[in-house]
Every structure is written in C-alpha cells, then in structure tokens.
Amino acid sequence: MKRIIAVAALCACVSPAFAVGTLIPSSYQPRGVVHDDSRGLIYFTSEGQVKRYQPSTGSYLSPLDIAPAQQGAGGLDLSADNRYLVVSDDGYNPAGICVHIISLDTLAQQLECTPPVATMESGTRDAVYGADGTIYTTVSAFNMVEAPLRRLSPATHQ
Numbered sequence: 001m002k003r004i005i006a007v008a009a010l011c012a013c014v015s016p017a018f019a020v021g022t023l024i025p026s027s028y029q030p031r032g033v034v035h036d037d038s039r040g041l042i043y044f045t046s047e048g049q050v051k052r053y054q055p056s057t058g059s060y061l062s063p064l065d066i067a068p069a070q071q072g073a074g075g076l077d078l079s080a081d082n083r084y085l086v087v088s089d090d091g092y093n094p095a096g097i098c099v100h101i102i103s104l105d106t107l108a109q110q111l112e113c114t115p116p117v118a119t120m121e122s123g124t125r126d127a128v129y130g131a132d133g134t135i136y137t138t139v140s141a142f143n144m145v146e147a148p149l150r151r152l153s154p155a156t157h158q
Contacts, residue, residue: 029046029047030044030045030046030051031044031045031046031072031073031074031075032044032045032073032074032075032076032087032088032126033045033076034076034077034078034085036078036082036085036104037082038082039082039104040054040055040056041053041054041061042054042055043076043085044076045066045072045073045074045075045076045087046073047072048065048066048072048073049063049064049065049066049073050063050064050066050073050076050085050087050102051063052064064102064107064109066087066089066100066109072090072091073087073088073089073090073100074087074088074089074090074123074124074125074126074127075087075088075124075125075126075127075128075138076088076127077127077128077129078104078129079129079133080129080131080133082104083103083104083105084101084102084103084104084129085101085102085104086099086100086101086102086127086128086129086135087099087100087101087102087127088123088124088125088126088127088137088138089111089123089124090122090123090124090125090140091122091123092122092123093113093123095111095113096113096114096115097113097114097115097121097123097124097137097139097150098111098112098113098123098124099111099112099124099127099135099137099152100112101135101154110154112135112152112154114150114152121139121140121141121148122139122140122141123139123140124137124138124139124140124150125137125138125139125140126138133153133154134151134152134153135151135152135153135154136149136150136151136152137149137150137151137152138150
C-alpha cells in the first residue's frame with residue numbers, strides 16, 4: 001500500500017512538459033532563422049538551402065538552393081529595408097570567404113567573396129546586416145582557436 005501511495009504521489013508531482021506556440025513541421029536541421037514580417041515568411045537554412053515557411057497557410061514555398069548540402073548554408077539576416085537576405089556559406093570556396101545575397105523581390109542571388117585572412121579559414125558561420133548595409137560575418141576555421149570577425153561592404157565589394 002505504501003508503494004502505491006508513493007507512486008501516486010510521484011505521478012502527481014511530475015507534470016508533463018507542454019510547448020507553447022506552433023510547431024513548424026520540418027524534417028530538416030535548421031542552422032539559422034529569421035522572420036520577414038513584410039512578406040509574412042520565416043526563412044531558415046538547412047541542407048544547402050534557404051527554406052521558406054508561410055505561417056499564415058502552414059505551408060512551405062519552394063526552397064532556394066545556396067550551397068552543396070555537404071557544405072551547407074549557415075546563419076542569415078534581413079537587410080534593414082527587408083529587400084535582401086544575406087546567407088553565410090560554410091563551405092570551402094576557392095574564391096575566398098563568401099556570403100550569398102538574395103534579392104527577395106526577384107530571388108536573384110549574388111555571391112560576395114573576400115580572400116581569406118588566415119590560411120585556415122574555410123567559410124562563414126553567421127552573417128548579419130549592420131544598419132548601414134555592411135555585412136558582418138563570423139568564419140569557420142580548421143584547427144584555429146581564434147577566427148576573425150569579417151566586415152563586408154556589398155556596395156564596394158570589400
């Protein structure tokens with residue numbers, strides 16, 4: 001009898017965990033996520049693509065291919081005017097350290113690259129827009145304890 005009471009007391013104290021909000025169905029492993037309030041979309045990166053989810057309909061729009069899946073797209077951000085999406089490219093590119101800039105009006109992509117500063121730099125991890133349109137990135141690096149923070153200016157390609 002004591003065992004039954006102890007189990008009943010334990011069950012009463014342990015309450016199930018509930019998620020608050022909406023669970024977005026995805027078989028992907030998102031790496032970056034951003035909400036575009038002007039278009040009513042959520043963008044996230046996974047498997048070398050930008051996935052586009054529309055909460056109002058609960059459906060996905062066609063994904064945007066960015067990089068080979070084995071390399072991957074990483075962090076992403078919207079420009080201050082919501083016209084552009086910058087996506088980091090975590091893969092090795094002989095052109096250097098790269099980000100993809102996507103026009104959200106046309107879905108056209110532009111690749112912006114700068115030569116690596118350190119010999120072990122291999123790609124970008126995250127990318128964010130500054131208020132002036134400058135892009136700041138963190139980089140991937142092979143066997144490096146410290147990796148530089150990069151500043152890119154799409155207007156001057158530097």
